[in-house]
Amino acid sequence: MKKFLVFAVICALFVIMGIAQNVVNPDTIVYEEPGPFQSLDPAWEYDTTSAEVIWQLYDSLLQYDGTSTTKLLPMLSTNVPSVADGTILDNGTTYVFHIRQGVYFHNGDLLTPQDVVYSLERLVLLDYSGGPSWMLAEPLLPMINDHYVLTIVQEVAKELGLSDPLSYTSLSSLDIFATGTKVPLNDKYKKALIDAFNLLAKDFEIKGNDVIIHLPQPFEPFLYALTKGGICESVILDEKWCAENKAWDGKADDWWYYHNPTLSQDTLTNIENGTGPYFMKYYISNREIAFQRFDRYWAGPAPTKYAVIKYVNEFTTRLLDLESGQADAIYVPVENLSEVQNDKNIKVSVYPQLSVYELNFTWNLVSDGNPYIGSGKLDGNGIPPDFFSNLDVRKGFEYLFPYETYIKEAYNNLALQPNGAIMKGLFGYSSDLPKYEQNLSKAVEYFKKAYNGELWEKGFKFSAAYESGDTTEQIALTALSNAAREVNPKFQINVVGELWPNLLSDSLSFKLPIFTMGYLADYPDPYDLAYAYYSSTGIFGAFIGQSFVSFAQKNLDPLVNDLLTTSNLSKRAEIVKQLEELDYKDALYIWTDQPFGIFVSRAWLKGWYPNGVRPGIDFYSLSK
Numbered sequence: 001m002k003k004f005l006v007f008a009v010i011c012a013l014f015v016i017m018g019i020a021q022n023v024v025n026p027d028t029i030v031y032e033e034p035g036p037f038q039s040l041d042p043a044w045e046y047d048t049t050s051a052e053v054i055w056q057l058y059d060s061l062l063q064y065d066g067t068s069t070t071k072l073l074p075m076l077s078t079n080v081p082s083v084a085d086g087t088i089l090d091n092g093t094t095y096v097f098h099i100r101q102g103v104y105f106h107n108g109d110l111l112t113p114q115d116v117v118y119s120l121e122r123l124v125l126l127d128y129s130g131g132p133s134w135m136l137a138e139p140l141l142p143m144i145n146d147h148y149v150l151t152i153v154q155e156v157a158k159e160l161g162l163s164d165p166l167s168y169t170s171l172s173s174l175d176i177f178a179t180g181t182k183v184p185l186n187d188k189y190k191k192a193l194i195d196a197f198n199l200l201a202k203d204f205e206i207k208g209n210d211v212i213i214h215l216p217q218p219f220e221p222f223l224y225a226l227t228k229g230g231i232c233e234s235v236i237l238d239e240k241w242c243a244e245n246k247a248w249d250g251k252a253d254d255w256w257y258y259h260n261p262t263l264s265q266d267t268l269t270n271i272e273n274g275t276g277p278y279f280m281k282y283y284i285s286n287r288e289i290a291f292q293r294f295d296r297y298w299a300g301p302a303p304t305k306y307a308v309i310k311y312v313n314e315f316t317t318r319l320l321d322l323e324s325g326q327a328d329a330i331y332v333p334v335e336n337l338s339e340v341q342n343d344k345n346i347k348v349s350v351y352p353q354l355s356v357y358e359l360n361f362t363w364n365l366v367s368d369g370n371p372y373i374g375s376g377k378l379d380g381n382g383i384p385p386d387f388f389s390n391l392d393v394r395k396g397f398e399y400l401f402p403y404e405t406y407i408k409e410a411y412n413n414l415a416l417q418p419n420g421a422i423m424k425g426l427f428g429y430s431s432d433l434p435k436y437e438q439n440l441s442k443a444v445e446y447f448k449k450a451y452n453g454e455l456w457e458k459g460f461k462f463s464a465a466y467e468s469g470d471t472t473e474q475i476a477l478t479a480l481s482n483a484a485r486e487v488n489p490k491f492q493i494n495v496v497g498e499l500w501p502n503l504l505s506d507s508l509s510f511k512l513p514i515f516t517m518g519y520l521a522d523y524p525d526p527y528d529l530a531y532a533y534y535s536s537t538g539i540f541g542a543f544i545g546q547s548f549v550s551f552a553q554k555n556l557d558p559l560v561n562d563l564l565t566t567s568n569l570s571k572r573a574e575i576v577k578q579l580e581e582l583d584y585k586d587a588l589y590i591w592t593d594q595p596f597g598i599f600v601s602r603a604w605l606k607g608w609y610p611n612g613v614r615p616g617i618d619f620y621s622l623s624k
Helices: 002-022 048-057 113-126 134-140 152-159 187-201 239-244 315-324 334-339 391-400 403-411 440-458 471-487 500-508 526-534 546-555 557-565 569-585
Strands: 028-033 062-064 072-074 094-098 204-207 210-214 278-284 288-293 306-311 346-351 355-361 460-467 491-498 514-520 589-595 597-602
Touching: 028 315, 048 278, 048 288, 048 306, 113 134, 113 187, 113 204, 113 210, 113 239, 152 187, 315 334, 315 597, 334 403, 334 471, 334 597, 355 391, 355 471, 391 440, 391 471, 403 471, 403 589, 440 471, 460 471, 460 500, 471 491, 471 514, 471 589, 491 500, 500 514, 514 526, 526 557, 526 569, 546 557, 557 569
Parallel strands: 028 306, 460 491, 460 514
Antiparallel strands: 062 072, 094 210, 204 210, 278 288, 288 306, 346 597, 355 514, 355 589
C-alpha cells in the first residue's frame, strides 16, 4: 500500500509538472485588446482604455469590495468614513480619512496626507475641456445660485462679480489674460484667480495623519467619487514628483498656468509614479504597455512579476495569440464568442456590467473643413450643420434602428436594450418606461415631415464613426446605414472606423454627425449617468451642440440638480422617471445596448473576479 501511495504521488507530480510546462511565460500575464490608451495622467483620462492602465499604477482612498459595486473598503485611507464611527459629521458635510502610513510611491517617496490634498485639488484645477474634473468640482466648490459648480472657472467668474457666472466654462472666455498668454491683465484678475483657489483649499484640513474634508454642501455620492472605479480620477499622486515633472506645483498663485491643457501640453501623459501594485516598465506607442511588480506595495507584492497590455485591433490575431498561449486573456466581441466557447483550454466568464452604449446625435456641427458632412447643405450630397437639431430627423433615426435584431446578431442576446441613461442595476431604473423599436413606417412618417418634405425629396449624405476594432459598434452603424437606404435610397450614411484618440477628438470638436460611444458608470448612482448625458455641461451633453445645451438648460438641468440634492428615495425615483420620459419624448439618443461583460482567458489564469464598474483587467488579483 505504501509503495502504491509513493507511486501515485510521483505520478501526480509528473502531471503537475506537465501542466506547468504547458503554461507559457508563467511569470508574465499578457492581455490583448483594441487600443491604445490616451493618457496616464489620472486628471486627464476619461476613457476606460486609459483608466484600465491607471488602475494598475495608482490607488485611491477607497476601493470596492471584490465583486460588489456598492460596498466599500479602505485603500490608501485605513477607514471608510461613516456616521456610526464619527468620521462623517455635520449632516454629511465633514469626512475624516485616516491616511495609511508606510505607503511608497514607485520612486521611493512616502505617501503623505498632503499628497492626498494635492491630488484632489489638482483634479479640480486641471479641468481640461470635456474631462472628469466635474466629479470633484461639484462636491468641493460652493454652489452658485443654488446650482452645483462644475468648473472652478465659474467660481472665478463669481469672484469677478460677473453676471450669470455659471455660463462661463473656460478661463479664456473671461478675457482676463494678456493676448496669447496666461498672464493676468491686472491685480484684480489675479486676486480673483487666487480667491477661487482658496475657496477650494478651504475644504481641506490636515491633522496628523488625517485628511479632513469639509464640503460646502452635502453631496450624496461623495464616497463613491473617491473610490477607485470605472474612471480613476481620484487616485493619489506624489506632489513632489508632479512638480519635478513640470505639473502644477501646489501653489495658489500659478494654478491657472496648468488649467485646461492640451494633451501635448500635459507633462504627465506618458509617465507615472503611483502607489499601485505595478509600475510601468516600458511603453511602445500604439502597441503595448508593460508593467513590473512593485515589491514595496503596501498590500503585499502581486503574485505575478510582469504584466503586459497589447493593443491588437484584429480579433483573429488576438485569438491566435490566445490559442498559442502568447496571450493569457483577450477582448472578445460577443459576435466572436462562439469561437472560444468550446475550447477546454479557454475559460469564458459572463457578468453584469454597469455600462451603456448609444448612438449620439451632434445637434450642431462645425462646417469649415468638416469632411463628415459632405456639402454641408440639404442638397442630397451632405447635411446642414444643424441637421440633428430637428426633432423630426431624430425621431426618424430612432425608428430606423433595429434594436432587437442588433442585440441578437451583435451580442447573441447577451445584452439588454436600455430605455435611457439610467440603466438596469442603478437606482431608479424601471423596465416600464417607454423605449423605441424599429418601425420603418414611422421612420418614413417623420422623415417626410422634416424640412417640410424637402429632406425626403433630396436625401442626405454624411459619415458616421465608430472605434476601429470594435465590431459591435461597426455592426450598429452599418445596421443604421442599411435601414436608411431601405426606406429611401437617397439616404446615404458612410460608416468609418477611427482609432480611439481620433474618434474622441473628432467628437469633442463637433465634427461627427453620429458617433458610437459608451459609458461605464463612474460610480453606481443615477446622478452620474444623468449628469453625463442630460446635463447641459455633461461629458456628452456639452459636446453635442449649443442647441442641445439650450434645451437641457431649460428642461433637463433642473431635474439633474434635483436628483443630486434630493435624499428622499421616492422623490429621486420620480426625478429619474421624468428625465427618462423627456429623453424618449425628445429623441435625445439612440440607446442601443447595455451589454454583459465578457472575460475570456486561458484556463490556467487564476484569480479573476467580475466587477461591474471596474474599467477592465486587474492584474493584481491574477496568477498562473
